Amino acid sequence: MTDLALYVHWPFCVSKCPYCDFNSHVRAGVDQARWRAALLADLAHEAAQLSANEPGGRRLGSVFFGGGTPSLMPPETVAAVLDAAAGHWPLAPNVEITLEANPSSVEAARFADLAAAGVNRVSLGLQALDDAALRFLGRAHDVGEGLAALDVAQGCFGRVSFDLITARPDQSLAAWEAELARALALGTEHLSLYQLTVEPGTRFATEAAAGRLVLPDGDAAADLFEATRAMMRAAGLPAYETSNHARAGAESRHNLTYWRYGDYAGVGPGAHGRRTDRDGRGLAVTRRRKPENWLAAVDRNGHGIEAEEPLSPHDRATEALLMGLRLREGVDVARVAALAGGVAPIDWRAVDRLEAQGFLARDGDRLRVREAGALLLDAILPEVVTG
Structure with a gap:
């Protein structure tokens, strides 16, 4: 049985970035003691449900504090959650x-305490190495402050990653290549490189609808994507997932659990989870999204769950395909077929055609997207995965 992953959502931010559609909220004040107690109660409930499904137990392979801005969490809250998790599950030796x-100076000042609490990997939201771009993206830090925070992080944590956003308005290929070269020189083992997209409900969506925000066209975005893949591959940090790049062995083990369709527990507002019961059936678990509603639910019920929905074999197989084909390693078709109860939901005629075109490859029981198909993934998936 594979290790379990645990996701903990902290929903609060100092400000809302104009591109962000995550479950993040700005609040004047947070009752830290109440939130700590609620997270521990939600975690205890989820652990009890998993224990009931798995009498033999399972190790915890990874924990991920996401948000929002988890670096705003008091280190003692992080320590309390990790201590509780270790009480619910045995920890893998390399958890x-x-x-x-x-990457603000205020949050960097907490890094040593967060490391002492047990955090051994940090993901920094640098987002750009250009001050004008950071202002456009609504970030509170400038490049100097961000690099100083990165330096502190590299001194406190064994593993460090950071994010950059590309395909920004008026961004030239040469400017991005120079920015990416600077990022590579900073010496981290992992980079998450995302193309800017306009998500519904964000401030950027309003700006785009009014014609005040224009992103690079498809050809320009494709050039940026292909240059990114080539530079990262040449630097020894190839893409192991559509937007994530790492040296060998430095991949995010937590995120690989999602992409490999493993089980994970999610606690906190809006967190999702996937459980497998003792009979091998799947369950999708979602928690209340709005912080105040989640908190009230925990006070009332002892947990923040909004829904627990059974997943049909077809649903599970489809999810496994949609997630796994994002990975360079691809998916194990035999496993997908087992999840489906017999036949994988794959259109093999489409696979034959896309393989002949050089976009897909079959290696034994594995199906994967080739480098030439990575740019076209959003178009490939609906052709290959049957409804």
């Missing part, structure tokens, strides 16, 4: 404990 952080 990966990641925390997302903003």
Whole structure:
């Protein structure tokens, strides 16, 4: 049985970025003691449900504090959650404990305490190495502050990653290549490189609808994507997932659990989870999204769950395909077929055609997207995965 992953959501931010559609909220004040107690109660409930499904137990392979801005969490809250998790499950010897952080000087001052609490990997939201771009993205830090925070992080944590956003308005290929070269020189083992997209309900969506925000066209975005893949591959940090790049062995083990369709527990507002019961059936678990509603639910019920929905064999197989084909390693078709109860939901005629075109490859029981198909993944998936 594979190790379990645990996701802990901290929903609060100092400000809302104009591109962000995550479950993040700005609040004037947070009752830290009440939130700590609620997270521990939600965690205890989820652990009890998993224990009931798995009498033999399972190790915890990774913990991920996401948000929002988890670096705003008091280190004692992080320590309390990790202590409780270790009481619910045995920890894998190399357990990966990641925390997302903003690269501000205020939050960097907490890094040593967060490391002492047990965090051993940090993911920094640098987002750009250009001050004008950071202002456009609504970030509170400038490049100097971000690099100083990165330096502190590299001194406190064994593993460090950071994010950059590309395909920004008026961004030239040469400017991005120079920015990416600077990022590579900073010496981290992992980079998450995302193309800017306009998500519904964000401030950027309003700006785009009014014609005040224009992103690079498809050809320009494709050039940026292909240059990114080539530069990262040449630097020894190839893409192991559509937007994530790492040296061998430095991949995010927590995120690999999602992409490999493993089980994970999610606690905190809006957190999702996937459980497998003792009979091998899947369950999708979602928690209340709004912080105040989640908190009230925990006070009332002892947990923040909004829904627990059974997943049909077809649903599970489809999810496994949609997630797994994002990975360079691809998916194990035999496993997908087992999840489906016999036949994988794959259109093999489409696979034959896309393989002949050089976009897909079959290696024994594995199906994967080739480098030439990575740019076209959003178009490939609906052709290959049957409804």
